[in-house]
Amino acid sequence: MITLDLTLPDTRYPIHIGRGLLDQVELLLPHLPIPKVAIVTNTVVAPLYLVRLQKKLAEHDVEVTPIILPDGEDHKTPGNTESHFRRTAAWSLRTKNYADCPRGGVIGDMTGFAAACYQRGAPFIQIPTTLLAQVDSSVGGKTAINHPLGKNMIGAFYQPKVVIADTELLATLPTRELSAGLAEVIKYGLLGDASFLSWLEEHMEALLAQDPDALQYAIRRSCEMKANIVQQDEKESGIRALLNLGHTFGHAIETGLGYGAWLHGEAVAAGMVLAAAASAAMGWITADDVLRVETLISRAGLPIKSPDLGVAQWLELMGHDKKVESGTIRYVLLKALGHAIIQPGLPKSVMTKLLTGRHIIATEQSARQS
Amino acid sequence: MITLDLTLPDTRYPIHIGRGLLDQVELLLPHLPIPKVAIVTNTVVAPLYLVRLQKKLAEHDVEVTPIILPDGEDHKTPGNTESHFRRTAAWSLRTKNYADCPRGGVIGDMTGFAAACYQRGAPFIQIPTTLLAQVDSSVGGKTAINHPLGKNMIGAFYQPKVVIADTELLATLPTRELSAGLAEVIKYGLLGDASFLSWLEEHMEALLAQDPDALQYAIRRSCEMKANIVQQDEKESGIRALLNLGHTFGHAIETGLGYGAWLHGEAVAAGMVLAAAASAAMGWITADDVLRVETLISRAGLPIKSPDLGVAQWLELMGHDKKVESGTIRYVLLKALGHAIIQPGLPKSVMTKLLTGRHIIATEQSARQS
Ligand SMILES: NC(=O)c1ccc[n+]([C@@H]2O[C@H](COP(=O)([O-])OP(=O)(O)OC[C@H]3O[C@@H](n4cnc5c(N)ncnc54)[C@H](O)[C@@H]3O)[C@@H](O)[C@H]2O)c1
Ligand SMILES: NC(=O)c1ccc[n+]([C@@H]2O[C@H](COP(=O)([O-])OP(=O)(O)OC[C@H]3O[C@@H](n4cnc5c(N)ncnc54)[C@H](O)[C@@H]3O)[C@@H](O)[C@H]2O)c1
Numbered sequence: 048m049i050t051l052d053l054t055l056p057d058t059r060y061p062i063h064i065g066r067g068l069l070d071q072v073e074l075l076l077p078h079l080p081i082p083k084v085a086i087v088t089n090t091v092v093a094p095l096y097l098v099r100l101q102k103k104l105a106e107h108d109v110e111v112t113p114i115i116l117p118d119g120e121d122h123k124t125p126g127n128t129e130s131h132f133r134r135t136a137a138w139s140l141r142t143k144n145y146a147d148c149p150r151g152g153v154i155g156d157m158t159g160f161a162a163a164c165y166q167r168g169a170p171f172i173q174i175p176t177t178l179l180a181q182v183d184s185s186v187g188g189k190t191a192i193n194h195p196l197g198k199n200m201i202g203a204f205y206q207p208k209v210v211i212a213d214t215e216l217l218a219t220l221p222t223r224e225l226s227a228g229l230a231e232v233i234k235y236g237l238l239g240d241a242s243f244l245s246w247l248e249e250h251m252e253a254l255l256a257q258d259p260d261a262l263q264y265a266i267r268r269s270c271e272m273k274a275n276i277v278q279q280d281e282k283e284s285g286i287r288a289l290l291n292l293g294h295t296f297g298h299a300i301e302t303g304l305g306y307g308a309w310l311h312g313e314a315v316a317a318g319m320v321l322a323a324a325a326s327a328a329m330g331w332i333t334a335d336d337v338l339r340v341e342t343l344i345s346r347a348g349l350p351i352k353s354p355d356l357g358v359a360q361w362l363e364l365m366g367h368d369k370k371v372e373s374g375t376i377r378y379v380l381l382k383a384l385g386h387a388i389i390q391p392g393l394p395k396s397v398m399t400k401l402l403t404g405r406h407i408i409a410t411e412q413s414a415r416q417s
Numbered sequence: 418m419i420t421l422d423l424t425l426p427d428t429r430y431p432i433h434i435g436r437g438l439l440d441q442v443e444l445l446l447p448h449l450p451i452p453k454v455a456i457v458t459n460t461v462v463a464p465l466y467l468v469r470l471q472k473k474l475a476e477h478d479v480e481v482t483p484i485i486l487p488d489g490e491d492h493k494t495p496g497n498t499e500s501h502f503r504r505t506a507a508w509s510l511r512t513k514n515y516a517d518c519p520r521g522g523v524i525g526d527m528t529g530f531a532a533a534c535y536q537r538g539a540p541f542i543q544i545p546t547t548l549l550a551q552v553d554s555s556v557g558g559k560t561a562i563n564h565p566l567g568k569n570m571i572g573a574f575y576q577p578k579v580v581i582a583d584t585e586l587l588a589t590l591p592t593r594e595l596s597a598g599l600a601e602v603i604k605y606g607l608l609g610d611a612s613f614l615s616w617l618e619e620h621m622e623a624l625l626a627q628d629p630d631a632l633q634y635a636i637r638r639s640c641e642m643k644a645n646i647v648q649q650d651e652k653e654s655g656i657r658a659l660l661n662l663g664h665t666f667g668h669a670i671e672t673g674l675g676y677g678a679w680l681h682g683e684a685v686a687a688g689m690v691l692a693a694a695a696s697a698a699m700g701w702i703t704a705d706d707v708l709r710v711e712t713l714i715s716r717a718g719l720p721i722k723s724p725d726l727g728v729a730q731w732l733e734l735m736g737h738d739k740k741v742e743s744g745t746i747r748y749v750l751l752k753a754l755g756h757a758i759i760q761p762g763l764p765k766s767v768m769t770k771l772l773t774g775r776h777i778i779a780t781e782q783s784a785r786q787s
Contacts, residue, residue, distance in 0.1 A: 056426040057652070125495070164534075167561065167572040168652065191537065202537040203573060282427075282538065 049267055053186065053274040055281050058206050062186060062274065064266050066259050068213040069096060069174070072103040078172055078208040079109060087114040087158040089122075092176055095219055100174075116154060120306055123153050123193045125201070128161050152177060152184035152311075156199070159190030163205035173207040177220055178228025178262075179312055181212040182235075182269035187277040198298065198306065204282055212270070214262040222255075226348035227312025229254060230293075230319070232265050233343055235272045237319060238292045241385025243268050244343070251346045289387045292379040293319030296353065299364035303356040316349035317406075324406050326381040328397045329390075336384050352408040361402045419637055423556065423644040425651050428576050432556060432644065434636050436629050438583040439466060439544065442473040448542055448578040449479060457484045457528040459492075462546055465589055470544075486524060490676055493523050493563045495571070498531050522547060522554035522681075526569070529560030533575035543577040547590055548598025548632075549682055551582040552605075552639035557647040568668065568676065574652055582640070584632040592625075596718035597682025599624060600663075600689070602635050603713060605642045607689060608662045611755025613638050614713070621716045659757045662749040663689030666723065669734035673726040686719035687776075694776050696751040698767045699760075706754050722778040731772045 048065030063074055084104065088097055093115045101111045116127050155173055162171035173185035191202025217225065232254075236244030246264075247254075253261035273290065280287040296318030300309055309317075323340040326332045341351045356364065365376055378390045418435030433444055454474065458467055463485045471481045486497050525543055532541035543555035561572025587595065602624075606614030616634075617624075623631035643660065650657040666688030670679055679687075693710040696702045711721045726734065735746055748760045 160534075164530075164571045164573060166570060167559065167574055189537065200536060201534045203534060204537055 049263070051267070051270055051274055053206075054278055055188075055206065060207060060209055062210040062212065062270050064181075064212045064214070064263055064270065066213065066215050066263070068211050069100060069216060070103055072100075072107060072109075074209065074211055075104070075172060076107060076109075078170065080170075082107070082109045083112075084109055085112045085114055087116065087154055087161075089116050089118045089154050091118045092154075096176065096216065116157075118153075120153055120193070123157050123191075125192060125194070128157055128164075128192050152180040155180050155185050156189075156191050156202070159188070159205055159207065160192050160202055163190055163203040168205065170208050173210045175210070175212055176216045178217055178225055178266075179231055180228075181214075181217075181266050182228060183231040183273065185210050185212070186270050186273050188281065193306075198301070210270075212266055214257075214259055214266065217257060217262065222348065223310065224312075225255070225257075227310040227316075229347040230312035230316040230344070230349050232269050233347060234290075234292050234315065234319060235269045237323075237340065237381065237384060238289050238379070238387035239272055239276075239385060240268070241383070243272075244385055248339075248343055251343065255348065288377060288389050289379055292381075292387050293317075293322050295365055295376065295378060296321040299356065299361055300353055302364050303360060304354055309350070313350050316344045316347070317351060317353040320344060320351045320406050321353055321401060322378065322380055324404065325378065325393060325397060325401055328401065329380065329393075331380065331382050332384060336381075339384065352406055355407045355409050356402075358399055358402045362398065419633070421637070421640055421644055423576075424648055425558075425576065430577060430579055432580040432582065432640050434551075434582045434584070434633055434640065436583065436585050436633070438581050439470060439586060440473055442470075442477060442479075444579065444581055445474070445542060446477060446479075448540065450540070452477070452479045453482075454479055455482045455484055457486065457524055457531075459486050459488045459524050461488045462524075466546065466586065486527075488523075490523055490563070493527050493561075495562060495564070498527055498534075498562050522550040525550050525555050526559075526561050526572070529558070529575055529577070530562050530572055533560055533573040538575070540578050543580040545580070545582055546586045548587055548595055548636075549601055550598075551584075551587075551636050552598060553601040553643065555580050555582070556640050556643050558651065563676075568671070580640075582636055584627075584629055584636065587627060587632065592718065593680065594682075595625070595627075597680040597686075599717040600682035600686040600714070600719050602639050603717060604660075604662050604685065604689060605639045607693075607710065607751065607754060608659050608749070608757035609642055609646075609755060610638070611753070613642075614755055618709075618713055621713065625718065658747060658759055659749055662751075662757050663687075663692050665735055665746065665748055666691040669726065669731055670723055672734050673730060674724055679720070683720050686714045686717070687721060687723040690714060690721045690776050691723055691771060692748070692750055694774065695748065695763060695767060695771055698771060699750065699763075701750065701752050702754065706751075709754065722776055725777045725779050726772075728769055728772045732768065 048063055048068060051062040051064070053060055053062060068074060086097060086100065093113065097113055097115075101113070104111055116122060152175070155175060158171060159173070162169045173180075175181040175185035185207070188204050188206040189202065190205050191199035194200035233244075233247060236247050246268075250261045250265070254265055276287055276290060293315040297311070297314035300314040300317060301311065320337070320341055323332065323337045327334055327337050345351050375391045376393075378393055379387050380390045382388050418433055418438060421432040421434070423430055423432060438444060456467060456470065463483065467483055467485075471483070474481055486492060522545070525545060529541060529543070532539045543550075545551040545555040555577070558574050558576040559572065560575050561569035564570035603614075603617060606617050616638075620631045620635070624635055646657055646660060663685040667681070667684035670684040670687060671681065690707070690711055693702065693707045697704060697707050715721050745761045746763075748763055749757050750760045752758050
């Protein structure tokens with residue numbers, strides 16, 4: 048196991064990464080001031096890991112209330128958040144209690160938001176069970192739920208007390224979900240660490256085969272980079288926006304195709320290829336660099352071509368993205384592989400070329416199946 | 418006009434207090450990075466002040482979207498918060514926008530919470546129009562909405578960009594609401610400043626007559642004391658709890674009688690008398706001190722006797738109060754007039770005596786009308 052520390056102006060928490068950590072409840076216990084905890088998870092993850100965790104906690108006389116929500120992005124709603132409140136509150140109005148959640152990004156985002164709002168902040172613990180959640184969503188305190196008007200529209204910056212990333216839990220994860228997580232891992236290499244990018248090129252097969260050491264290193268390096276950026280800019284007023292590499296394009300894909308057609312990581316993957324192509328169009332990186340990006344993403348089992356939404360819809364969808372400030376779209380582009388920058392606006396000619404070019408394919412072909 | 422500064426680890430904002438500030442839009446403009454603002458208010462306050470503010474903003478080419486919500490505590494609900502999101506989002510998904518609200522504590526708490534959650538934080542401005550909101554709820558960043566399971570159950574700590582307390586706006590406030598605000602003003606004297614308490618004893622008639630200088634001083638001193646405490650303990654992990662003087666008892670009254678029967682300030686007033694009586698029972702203050710508290714509260718037009726809820730219901734209701742930690746009720750009591758402390762637990766004998774004693778009257782008599 049290795050432990051990273053994330054230090055912010057008014058909190059500090061450990062991120063434990065390793066194999067078999069779910070059974071090491073001593074990692075959780077110091078973060079439970081009272082021996083009562085709500086474990087929030089979903090119908091897919093509960094049968095896999097809930098009883099195991101519950102038993103371990105019971106050995107330490109920790110009273111557990113499971114809150115098992117339906118599976119999927121569709122359920123990251125105000126209604127289910129409300130159901131959190133109701134169940135947590137019904138269980139005990141007397142104390143602020145932990146919302147502790149072994150789960151993927153969906154349950155984590157929602158539980159984090161519920162914890163943030165419950166009595167203006169209940170302590171909570173993140174036990175991410177997808178690679179995406181282990182390298183991205185469980186670290187850094189972004190929490191949110193969806194709203195009919197937009198994804199992640201309602202949320203809070205709210206930090207967990209501890210993050211426990213057990214690589215063993217990924218064994219049951221569908222391959223497609225593993226690949227989706229790798230998109231975010233590749234993102235870290237692209238945005239800030241060329242040598243990590245090379246390491247990923249060397250170890251992609253090991254990662255896909257879930258070699259424990261490779262997984263632990265990839266998660267560790269990803270969390271290190273995320274923690275480093277979040278420490279500099281917790282509330283995303285500046286540099287944290289770099290973490291959105293591929294996301295402005297990616298969100299357009301997710302919205303354009305309707306949520307669920309592509310996984311978030313898949314959309315980010317194709318989005319990163321567009322960001323790379325845009326960077327090449329700006330003359331910052333070479334065509335060979337773009338090819339290198341495509342090759343790595345493709346080897347991770349991820350799409351490199353974006354759906355053809357039509358230039359007009361693309362632009363509109365990107366304008367609706369929340370990373371827009373005062374009317375100008377702020378793109379995250381690459382000055383070099385391993386060095387992302389924030390670029391306010393792009394020439395329309397570049398955008399048009401990009402969104403009609405070889406990185407776009409007809410929508411029919413682009414629908415992916417697991 | 419006088420201006421106080423509230424400085425926190427990651428933000429800092431001015432509190433302007435004075436006469437006629439609503440027309441001084443130059444106080445708002447620096448806090449509007451884009452010339453677009455949602456003004457959130459209610460059906461009572463809108464006809465009084467909305468058009469005036471809107472016109473002034475229009476002179477500076479600021480586009481205004483009014484969001485006018487129904488009046489009253491009953492409407493501080495998830496549904497109305499949702500309506501905020503929908504209207505703000507429908508109006509512009511493209512930018513983070515200001516939620517700017519001339520309003521009392523109800524709209525302020527709700528708008529603050531909506532602003533806290535909208536895209537994980539939209540900047541917002543507080544323009545409190547009740548005395549209670551000017552001296553208490555608009556300063557310090559506590560925001561919340563009610564939930565069927567409890568008052569202020571869902572909320573966030575989220576600070577405004579600026580607070581503008583225009584004493585002139587209180588002219589239209591019903592007398593009963595003015596008195597309710599004075600309860601919180603008296604609270605500051607009781608909890609931390611004996612000389613302010615004496616000042617209040619000398620100026621109670623001036624305050625009730627809305628003498629502008631007296632009002633400005635009372636608001637200023639209240640905000641100074643609140644800012645000072647919030648600066649030391651933004652998230653209420655310690656000393657901020659002192660601001661709950663009278664509130665543990667007060668919340669029990671509000672819940673016991675059903676919300677709306679008594680105003681918050683009225684319940685706090687009677688609650689402060691109980692806290693004083695409990696402090697006397699502990700031997701910390703004298704019977705004369707209690708009488709002094711009662712006299713001042715009574716002169717402010719506030720109740721000094723609590724309704725007879727029955728000891729059992731009292732205790733149960735106080736146990737449900739959110740200021741409970743790990744099972745022990747933390748009372749805010751007085752070591753002396755002007756010096757509050759946090760007391761974890763009280764002997765049951767003291768409580769029983771208190772809750773059956775002369776500060777309690779039969780519920781029938783205690784129902785107040787404006
Ligand atoms: N907060 C952030 O900073 C941040 C960052 C990126 C993404 N996100 C959010 O994360 C969400 C996506 O998260 P995700 O990719 O983890 O999706 P997810 O939570 O939906 O998990 C993906 C699927 O895998 C299943 N699953 C999870 N763990 C499993 C396991 N160990 N074994 C078998 N099945 C398992 C889930 O039930 C689900 O069906 C999105 O809502 C996105 O907005 C948030
Ligand atoms: N956030 C905090 O720290 C904090 C502290 C104390 C109280 N509160 C909350 O504040 C709320 C009570 O606030 P309040 O007492 O301001 O109640 P309120 O907002 O309901 O206002 C009281 C009444 O006066 C009316 N009104 C407001 N301004 C007026 C004006 N200038 N002229 C004429 N009528 C006017 C309102 O429409 C309402 O009918 C409660 O919800 C309470 O929980 C919050």
